[in-house]
Amino acid sequence: MPLITLEHIGFKYEEKWVLRNISFEVNKGEFIGIIGPNGSGKTTLLKVIDGVLIPQEGDVQINGISCNKLKREHLAKMIAVVPQESMMIFPFTVQEIVLMGRAPHLGKWRFEGETDFRIACQAMEMTDTLSLRNRSMNALSGGERQRVLIARALAQQPQIMLLDEPTAFLDIKHEIDFFDMIQLLNKNQDLTVMAVTHDINLASLYCDRIILLREGNIHCMGSPDEVINESHIKEVYETNVAVDKNPATGKPRVTPLSSHPSEGGSRLKSGAAPQL
């Protein structure tokens, strides 16, 4: 049985349909990438899967059970989310934030125990945040804060990890470290991963399967080789790209091209000011 099943999902804010007739299945242990232009419904799709948004049409099933029949805390034990960004109005410490990941595993009354502290510590070690544990979240850089949120998701010990542009604020080292770590969990512990990303090359590098969204519909879905080619990218993103094989990894590689390459180049060379 597939771990996640979406059947004919339709979702609208107010009157505007953001997702239309979305159906797919995700098996346990898969690494799925969701790509698409701004406003194509990527984030909304993740929110529908984790039950934050209830679709007006269709049904989301986790392990064959309809999502809206599951209790929130039950869902939280299975699905962890790393959000795009997070605002902190009151200063929690890093350790407090990571321990919050244990909340779904504790009853309403129980305080965190030895096990929870150990799991939180491991999660902080993996994300390289252990040394920050007594710092206030507000005193961290954007990248550090993002790593703390990743640690919190790890502390949740989920079966499914949903990532909404998790590395948007990270430098290239931490970005690769992060995806390597997720890949390791994905391979060793059968963690199912669904990642929304703007970085097509990153998706190509790490994902088993890629879903390409266009205006709320699935434009195409399949392995990186099947999805990432010049015609698909040009159609969906309406921009000029070159796609070739990355010699180092053998995965498809996208290189964006300027729409007016000759014009732009000559202007720069001659040093003339752009005409208004």
Place this chain on the structure above:
Amino acid sequence: MRKYFFLPFFTLTALTLSASHRSEQDNVVTMKRVLQVTITLFAVFVFVSAISLLVGPGGISMLPLLKLLFTGWSEATFSLPSTEKTILFSIRLPRIIFAGIVGACLSMAGVVFQGLLRNPLADPYILGISGGSAVGAIIAIITGISLLPLGIPGIAFSGALLTIILVFGIAGTKKEIHSTTLLLAGVIVNAFFSAAILFLISIASERNLHSAMFWLMGDLSLAEWSDIALTGLFLIIGFITMYIYSRDLNLIVTGEETAMQLGVNVELTKKVLLIAASIVTGVAVSVSGIIGFVGLIIPHMMRMLSGSDHRLLLPSSALFGGSFLIVADTIARTITAPAELPVGVITALCGAPYFIYLLRRKTA
């Protein structure tokens, strides 16, 4: 000299507190730490109450009182003259307990409103509950009518309840309550009631004006045992309700969506907490008037001292808020004795500098 007695005990309180909290700043919140802090703060609370009992006009000499504190209650009370007994147990003691309860109510409500609305400027009055309650109270004062046997507090509380219903009606849909809409609804309702209050005051007679103004600035002198029992009951029920949801509140503070993803039933939690905080505020305002500053500043003070975790923040704010209002009220009734100041004046005068000190210390 007696009226400056408050100075040492206020400093002492502040010092005890900073000392007891700072050393533990690195630790996360555990059951043990919650108990430790609660017990320390309860000791401070009792200490402050005991000293407050000894301070004030009325010509009671200190010696028998100190004896009373140290040799035990029953034996020493018998040896006291009856006027002194009346002053101590029928005037000062109820007032002290009353101040403690009101201070605790306002601080708790402040913690919850700031957390739920994710707004550091929120206080218990932000949803207009104070305004509705004040309109009720001033109508009662001006017209002289009183809902027997509850009097002015009864009408004030009806005003508070109506406001709660009104504000939630404006901001809530069937499914959910938006924090921003709620905040705006509160501001609008408050503005409307302010106008109503000004209107009522401008048509009030001289005599009524004085009691209305006193009510508006907060007044604890009307404490009666029946009020105390009722307010205390609401305090306990309110506290338990809020404490049950205190960890969920931690998660909501980091974002409502995040809280959902971490397994919290956000809409239910918000509703329960908002209603609990509103009712506790309504009760406190109805019996004591509008005592500003406590509900805004005590939560911030405690957050700076002991962190943002509501499992610790809630009890510590309640206890410290209670102690703080007892001190403030002791000053209010002694500093210009035999006349009295409205306690709200003192809470702002003492609270603001201490808060600034904490802010400076934090940034340094």
